[in-house]
Amino acid sequence: MLTDLTDDLAARLAADLPDAARREVAERYLDEPRGNRHGRAGAVFAPGTTEEVATILRFAHENRIAVVPYGGGTGLVGGQLTDEGTVPLVLSLERMSKIRAVHPGENVLVAEAGAILADVQEAAAEADRLFPLSLASEGSARLGGLMATNAGGVNVLRYGNARDLTLGIEAVLPDGTIVNALRRLRKDNTGYDLRHLMVGAEGTLGIITAVSLRLFQRPAKQGVAMLVVDSPAAAQELLQRAQHATGGGVSAFELISGQGLRFQVEAGLDVRQPFAEIPEWCVLVDLGLPEAMDPETVLEDLFAAALEDELVSDGVIAQSAAQADALWQVRESIPEGNKRVGAIASHDISLPLGAIPDFLETAATRLQEAQGPIRINAFGHLGDGNLHFNQFPPEGETKADHAHKRDAISRIVHDLVHEMEGSFSAEHGVGRLKVDELERYGDPGKLIAMRTLKDALDPHGIMNPGAVLRAR
Amino acid sequence: MLTDLTDDLAARLAADLPDAARREVAERYLDEPRGNRHGRAGAVFAPGTTEEVATILRFAHENRIAVVPYGGGTGLVGGQLTDEGTVPLVLSLERMSKIRAVHPGENVLVAEAGAILADVQEAAAEADRLFPLSLASEGSARLGGLMATNAGGVNVLRYGNARDLTLGIEAVLPDGTIVNALRRLRKDNTGYDLRHLMVGAEGTLGIITAVSLRLFQRPAKQGVAMLVVDSPAAAQELLQRAQHATGGGVSAFELISGQGLRFQVEAGLDVRQPFAEIPEWCVLVDLGLPEAMDPETVLEDLFAAALEDELVSDGVIAQSAAQADALWQVRESIPEGNKRVGAIASHDISLPLGAIPDFLETAATRLQEAQGPIRINAFGHLGDGNLHFNQFPPEGETKADHAHKRDAISRIVHDLVHEMEGSFSAEHGVGRLKVDELERYGDPGKLIAMRTLKDALDPHGIMNPGAVLRAR
Numbered sequence: 001m002l003t004d005l006t007d008d009l010a011a012r013l014a015a016d017l018p019d020a021a022r023r024e025v026a027e028r029y030l031d032e033p034r035g036n037r038h039g040r041a042g043a044v045f046a047p048g049t050t051e052e053v054a055t056i057l058r059f060a061h062e063n064r065i066a067v068v069p070y071g072g073g074t075g076l077v078g079g080q081l082t083d084e085g086t087v088p089l090v091l092s093l094e095r096m097s098k099i100r101a102v103h104p105g106e107n108v109l110v111a112e113a114g115a116i117l118a119d120v121q122e123a124a125a126e127a128d129r130l131f132p133l134s135l136a137s138e139g140s141a142r143l144g145g146l147m148a149t150n151a152g153g154v155n156v157l158r159y160g161n162a163r164d165l166t167l168g169i170e171a172v173l174p175d176g177t178i179v180n181a182l183r184r185l186r187k188d189n190t191g192y193d194l195r196h197l198m199v200g201a202e203g204t205l206g207i208i209t210a211v212s213l214r215l216f217q218r219p220a221k222q223g224v225a226m227l228v229v230d231s232p233a234a235a236q237e238l239l240q241r242a243q244h245a246t247g248g249g250v251s252a253f254e255l256i257s258g259q260g261l262r263f264q265v266e267a268g269l270d271v272r273q274p275f276a277e278i279p280e281w282c283v284l285v286d287l288g289l290p291e292a293m294d295p296e297t298v299l300e301d302l303f304a305a306a307l308e309d310e311l312v313s314d315g316v317i318a319q320s321a322a323q324a325d326a327l328w329q330v331r332e333s334i335p336e337g338n339k340r341v342g343a344i345a346s347h348d349i350s351l352p353l354g355a356i357p358d359f360l361e362t363a364a365t366r367l368q369e370a371q372g373p374i375r376i377n378a379f380g381h382l383g384d385g386n387l388h389f390n391q392f393p394p395e396g397e398t399k400a401d402h403a404h405k406r407d408a409i410s411r412i413v414h415d416l417v418h419e420m421e422g423s424f425s426a427e428h429g430v431g432r433l434k435v436d437e438l439e440r441y442g443d444p445g446k447l448i449a450m451r452t453l454k455d456a457l458d459p460h461g462i463m464n465p466g467a468v469l470r471a472r
Numbered sequence: 473m474l475t476d477l478t479d480d481l482a483a484r485l486a487a488d489l490p491d492a493a494r495r496e497v498a499e500r501y502l503d504e505p506r507g508n509r510h511g512r513a514g515a516v517f518a519p520g521t522t523e524e525v526a527t528i529l530r531f532a533h534e535n536r537i538a539v540v541p542y543g544g545g546t547g548l549v550g551g552q553l554t555d556e557g558t559v560p561l562v563l564s565l566e567r568m569s570k571i572r573a574v575h576p577g578e579n580v581l582v583a584e585a586g587a588i589l590a591d592v593q594e595a596a597a598e599a600d601r602l603f604p605l606s607l608a609s610e611g612s613a614r615l616g617g618l619m620a621t622n623a624g625g626v627n628v629l630r631y632g633n634a635r636d637l638t639l640g641i642e643a644v645l646p647d648g649t650i651v652n653a654l655r656r657l658r659k660d661n662t663g664y665d666l667r668h669l670m671v672g673a674e675g676t677l678g679i680i681t682a683v684s685l686r687l688f689q690r691p692a693k694q695g696v697a698m699l700v701v702d703s704p705a706a707a708q709e710l711l712q713r714a715q716h717a718t719g720g721g722v723s724a725f726e727l728i729s730g731q732g733l734r735f736q737v738e739a740g741l742d743v744r745q746p747f748a749e750i751p752e753w754c755v756l757v758d759l760g761l762p763e764a765m766d767p768e769t770v771l772e773d774l775f776a777a778a779l780e781d782e783l784v785s786d787g788v789i790a791q792s793a794a795q796a797d798a799l800w801q802v803r804e805s806i807p808e809g810n811k812r813v814g815a816i817a818s819h820d821i822s823l824p825l826g827a828i829p830d831f832l833e834t835a836a837t838r839l840q841e842a843q844g845p846i847r848i849n850a851f852g853h854l855g856d857g858n859l860h861f862n863q864f865p866p867e868g869e870t871k872a873d874h875a876h877k878r879d880a881i882s883r884i885v886h887d888l889v890h891e892m893e894g895s896f897s898a899e900h901g902v903g904r905l906k907v908d909e910l911e912r913y914g915d916p917g918k919l920i921a922m923r924t925l926k927d928a929l930d931p932h933g934i935m936n937p938g939a940v941l942r943a944r
Contacts, residue, residue, distance in 0.1 A: 105708070106825040106857075150661050161659060163668075164636070179917035186856040187633060187822045187898040189622050189672060190910055191940055192922045196635075196668030200661060217716050236577070244689050247762035249719055290719035292765055350659045353578040384658040426659040438662055445651035449929070450664045456928030457921070468663055 001460060001472075004087040005042025005065045013045070013059045013089075017052055020095065021045050029070055029090050032081055033137075037432070039068070039081025041090040048095045050170060050178060050209045056091055057207065058176030060462045067091050067462050069203035071145025072116065074137035076348075077431025079149065079202045079467045088465075093144045096209060102127045107215040108167060108184040113144030113208050120213070129215040132159035132251075136335060144208045150200040152427030154252040154331075157383035158288070159216060161427065163199045170210040171198050174458035184212045197453070202429050203464040205457050219251070219288025223295020224324035226256075227303060227315035228279040232382070233357040234311040235283045239383050241306065242285060245298055252286040255382040259375055259392075260334045266395070267340035271333045272326055274316045283382065284331045286324075334379055338390055342399030344374065345409040347389040349417045350426035356385060359420055366412050367391065371405050386426040389413060414441065430468045438468070473932060473944075476559040477514025477537045485517070485531045485561075489524055492567065493517050501542055501562050504553055505609075509904070511540070511553025513562040520567045522642060522650060522681045528563055529679065530648030532934045539563050539934050541675035543617025544588065546609035548820075549903025551621065551674045551939045560937075565616045568681060574599045579687040580639065580656040585616030585680050592685070601687040604631035604723075608807060616680045622672040624899030626724040629855035630760070631688065633899065635671045642682040643670050646930035656684045669925070674901050675936040677929050691723070691760025695767020696796035698728075699775060699787035700751040704854070705829040706783040707755045711855050713778065714757060717770055724758040727854040731847055731864075732806040738867070739812035743805045744798055746788045755854065756803045758796075806851050810862055814871030816846065817881040819861040821889045822898035828857060831892055838884050839863065843877050858898040861885060886913065902940045910940070 003009075014022045023029075023044040030039040042065075047053045060067045066088035070080050082088055093114035100110040104127040111120055117138040124131035133146065135153030145151075147169070151162045159165065168183040171194070181194055198208055229235040235255055242250050258280045264271045265278070275282070285302075287295050299317045306312040318324040338346075351359050364376055375392040391409050393402045414424045414437055424437045439447070454461075454469055465471035475481075486494045495516040502511040514537075519525045532539045538560035545552050554560055565586035572582040576599040583592055589610040596603035605618065607625030617623075619641070623634045631637065640655040643666070653666055670680055701707040704727060711725050730752045736743045737750070747754070759767050771789045778784040790796035810818075823831050836848055847864040863881050865874045886896045886909055896909045911919070926933075926941055937943035 103824070103826060105712070108824070150665075152659055152661075156659065163665070173917070173921060177917045177920055179921055180915045181918055183893060183895070184824050185822045185893075185895055185898075186825075187624055187628065187853075187858045188895040189624075189897045189899055189901045190895055190906075191672075191902060191914060191918065192677075192925060193622075193635070193668050193672050194918055194921055196665050197925075200663075200665050205664075217712070217720070219719055220716070240577070240689070244692070245762055245764065247691055247719065247721055247760065247765070248689070249762075288719065290717055290721075290765075292717065292770065293719070293762075298764065350657045352575070352580070352656050353658075354575060381659075386659045421655060421657075423655070423657055423660040423662055425661045426657075427661055429661045430663060434662075442663060443652045445645070445649045446653055446663065446666055448649055449645060449651055449666055452928050453664060453669075453925065456924050 002064045002066050002086040002462065002465065005089045009063060009065065010043035013056065016055055017045065018048065021047050021052055023092065028073060029092065030081055032078060033074060034076060037078050037081060037083050039083055040087055042087040044090040044092055046092040046095045050172065053172045053207050053209050054176040054178050057172050057174055060089060061175045061460060064460050065089050065462060066465050068464055069148065069207055071142035072137065072140040074141045075145060075149060075431060076428045077433040079429060079431035079464065082432065082466055085465055085471050091207065093142055099123045100210065103184065104129050106184060108212055109215055110182065110184065110210065110212045111143055112210045113142065115143045117141045117143065117146060124215050128218065130218045131213060131215055133162060133165055143211055147199050147208050147211055148201065148203050149429040152381065152386065154254060154381065156381060157253055158251045163196060165214045166195060166199055166211050167214055168212040169195045169198055169208055171206050171208045173206040174463045182210055182212055202431065202468050204454060204468050205463060220291040221289045221293065221295050222324065223287040223289065223299050224318040224327050225285045225299045225315055226274050226282055226327045226330065227285065227312045228275060228282045229312050230310060231357065232281060232360055235281065235382055236353060238283065238306055238311050242302055245302055246287055246289060249287050249289050250285065250383065251288040252284065253383040254284040254331050255379055256282050256284060256331060256334065257378050259377040260337060260379050263337035263341045263377060264333055267337050269333050269337055271330055274327060274330060275314060279314065284327060338377060341392050343390045343392055344399055344402045345391045345406045347410065347413050348426050348428040349389055349422055349424060350384065350386045351417065351420055351422035353385045355420040355422065359416065363413060363416050366416065367409060370412055371409060432466050435468065435470055474536045474538050474558040474934065474937065477561045481535060481537065482515035485528065488527055489517065490520065493519050493524055495564065500545060501564065502553055504550060505546060506548060509550050509553060509555050511555055512559055514559040516562040516564055518564040518567045522644065525644045525679050525681050526648045526650050529644050529646055532561060533647045533932060536932050537561050537934060538937050540936055541620065541679055543614035544609065544612040546613045547617060547621060547903060548900045549905040551901060551903035551936065554904065554938055557937055557943050563679065565614055571595045572682065575656065576601050578656060580684055581687055582654065582656065582682065582684045583615055584682045585614065587615045589613045589615065589618060596687050600690065602690045603685060603687055605634060605637055615683055619671050619680050619683055620673065620675050621901040624853065624858065626726065626853065628853060629725055630723045635668060637686045638667060638671055638683055639686055640684040641667045641670055641680055643678050643680045645678040646935045654682055654684055674903065674940050676926060676940050677935060692763040693761045693765065693767050694796065695759040695761065695771050696790040696799050697757045697771045697787055698746050698754055698799045698802065699757065699784045700747060700754045701784050702782060703829065704753060704832055707753065707854055708825065708828070710755065710778055710783050714774055717774055718759055718761060721759050721761050722757065722855065723760040724756065725855040726756040726803050727851055728754050728756060728803060728806065729850050731849040732809060732851050735809035735813045735849060736805055739809050741805055741809055743802055746799060746802060747786060751786065756799060810849060813864050815862045815864055816871055816874045817863045817878045819882065819885050820898050820900040821861055821894055821896060822856065822858045823889065823892055823894035825857045827892040827894065831888065835885060835888050838888065839881060842884055843881060846874065904938050907940065907942055
């Protein structure tokens with residue numbers, strides 16, 4: 001039903017757009033961070049305005065051309081490139097990167113979809129406000145992609161994910177219709193919430209062109225600690241206590257496994273290990289508190305009581321911003337350690353909070369029974385029930401030695417997640433990598449409804465074909 | 473295209489359902505709180521299970537019968553009854569009122585859509601948790617309706633509206649397809665978010681049958697004060713300061729106008745006025761704080777600094793739970809005072825926070841210029857930018873004397889709200905009462921998309937016809 005974007009078609013479209021909108025088909029549009037796929041593009045267009053986005057989609061709709069939206073290119077599930085089907089048009093938001101307005105009194109920021117996350121964070125900080133979305137790729141990820149994939153990160157526990165931070169959107173539907181719902185209201189009950197339909201649709205229902213975002217007051221004081229916990233269950237109890245003691249002031253609460261720290265050592269990373277002996281489990285706690293509370297006292301009291309109750313056995317409480325940064329660096333170096341050691345399989349799962357301890361035990365048992373000795377690094381956003389759960393070869397062996405086990409490992413992990421009513425994609429999305437999983441584990445009624453919505457809004461299937469739903 | 477629900481058709485459907493599912497067509501299914509409309513029903517069915525809901529919708533879909541969903545019947549915009557079109561089937565959720573599970577360790581509660589809000593609050597409290605959705609009708613409003621209308625209330629500022637409190641839903645689509653997305657996960661990026669499409673759709677895209685909800689730890693300490701503010705702008709500055717001082721610990725922040733208090737006196741309500749002289753503007757502040765903070769000290773410090781800066785001029789800080797309740801009673805008696813005096817017109821609007829002071833002045837000027845001397849009571853959820861903005865006759869005259877001005881008043885108010893990029897329905901929804909407004913003020917692209925979604929999911933238009941979108 002779709003047709004290749006030929007040079008002729010691209011030239012016809014280019015004639016309707018300013019010269020600046022046509023880009024070279026550079027390699028970066030065709031690569032993705034994990035190097036699993038390589039995309040194609042008949043042409044790359046980078047519109048400068050919402051109207052130009054509408055012109056492109058109208059043309060693609062009329063001529064049945066596949067459109068692959070491209071933000072910062074940092075997605076981990078292949079949503080930003082296609083190596084199947086017809087030759088697509090790549091639509092990059094890079095020229096729509098303006099921050100349109102900051103309203104500190106309203107705690108609102110309005111920006112175009114091509115704005116880079118770090119720039120948005122900075123614009124908020126300049127107005128003495130916090131935009132709390134924060135993740136590893138923030139230096140290159142762009143708002144449109146972050147919203148389209150409903151990005152998560154370390155501060156979801158307190159401030160919510162990309163969806164929760166979005167007050168309004170402007171978007172272009174597949175047929176070129178512009179939807180202006182770029183409101184900066186906290187409450188608006190006037191009809192279906194298109195914002196939430198576009199957020200998380202991964203570019204399959206249209207293009208988000210601008211967003212209005214929630215900002216927050218910056219906490220007056222920060223407290224950071226790394227505590228050795230007896231078990232993941234102990235970590236969960238500790239989190240409840242920390243929330244109670246601070247009235248919900250826990251900004252981040254990250255679970256770290258000893259395996260992750262041992263990988264840092266094994267890979268020779270320049271990371272100062274906080275404990276003389278690497279513990280089996282520890283947590284990074286980050287508190288954001290008002291002026292009237294002292295973070296160190298709160299953390300000391302929390303630690304003392306947890307020590308008494310044998311939830312924790314050791315800990316480091318940062319005494320300076322530099323120490324806080326050093327503890328965060330331990331957490332943030334985990335992916336690099338993983339990368340150097342080389343994962344056989346990676347999973348971005350979420351579980352009901354109560355199921356996590358059982359999951360960790362059962363998954364390890366099942367994996368080792370079926371696949372022999374492999375190493376597991378489980379880490380991540382414990383308060384959200386979101387774990388990155390990755391498998392590695394035994395020491396001295398390589399990823400390549402075990403690559404053939406990848407699918408079987410993922411099946412074991414995702415089957416168990418499904419049994420426990422969890423999700424096979426907590427924050428990374430479906431993209432092209434997990435379409436099979438969605439078909440396997442998705443609720444049949446939900447899949448029917450999704451297909452109905454897709455066919456209604458995008459009858460020719462031009463928008464990011466093959467992502468989320470199978471192309472047809 | 474639709475057909476009346478005749479006795480024959482009702483009997484055929486009844487044969488497929490347990491006896492208990494057929495209800496008398498009682499008056500309560502046909503009334504609404506403001507008495508503006510009177511509904512009709514060929515039959516009332518109250519299914520006991522999700523499967524029975526599916527049976528009913530499948531039948532209605534096949535036979536082209538209008539279905540009006542009915543929760544607690546407390547909606548204020550006529551979404552729960554129809555007096556136009558074919559004779560409908562009323563589908564009441566009253567028999568699906570079970571609280572299925574409470575997971576205090578996860579801060580999650582799962583309940584059927586017919587559960588009454590007060591019962592849900594109580595079940596949470598029994599598990600030492602808070603379900604923060606709170607509004608005047610909580611003793612009879614049911615979850616399904618609250619979710620379908622994305623209800624708000626006094627705690628949205630801190631905890632979000634019904635949408636934000638919903639982790640997952642189970643729903644039945646118009647053709648009888650059951651969607652099971654009743655997850656209790658904090659993060660789940662596996663496809664389009666049907667939850668958010670059903671929430672706020674006011675029963676026009678299907679029936680919500682169960683929800684999983686976020687719970688919260690109950691704040692250790694509460695502090696309540698009523699402070700006389702110099703102006704709405706001063707109130708906004710005070711809120712920012714209160715948020716900063718408490719790290720986001722403001723549970724509610726309600727603006728109260730002197731007019732609302734004078735109405736209480738005029739109507740002879742048994743409400744103890746907190747100030748000897750009724751102030752022009754005051755605010756009710758409710759803080760929920762951790763153990764380590766003292767609410768009275770926080771409120772005293774806030775008050776002293778605001779007095780110094782001439783933001784406030786007087787105030788009462790509750791010294792006991794009874795005093796806190798008494799202050800809340802002042803706020804909660806405003807609607808009763810309004811009712812007794814008799815409003816010519818009522819509006820549930822939201823505005824960008826920065827626009828509120830200007831709106832209040834400009835609206836008063838325009839209304840008085842066009843309609844002569846009328847009295848205005850503006851009150852509500854200032855932190856959310858959500859005001860209830862109601863007009864009344866001069867003292868000694870009646871609502872009936874001025875009833876003819878109603879439409880003109882609403883036009884002036886809503887035109888100004890629209891100019892200022894606000895919403896004509898902040899928390900009450902569109903229902904049947906505000907369909908004209910949605911057509912007048914709604915973004916054309918959004919309306920196109922809404923119609924596309926409605927036609928796709930409900931091709932025969934059986935679900936709550938005439939609500940939100942015009943029936944056709």
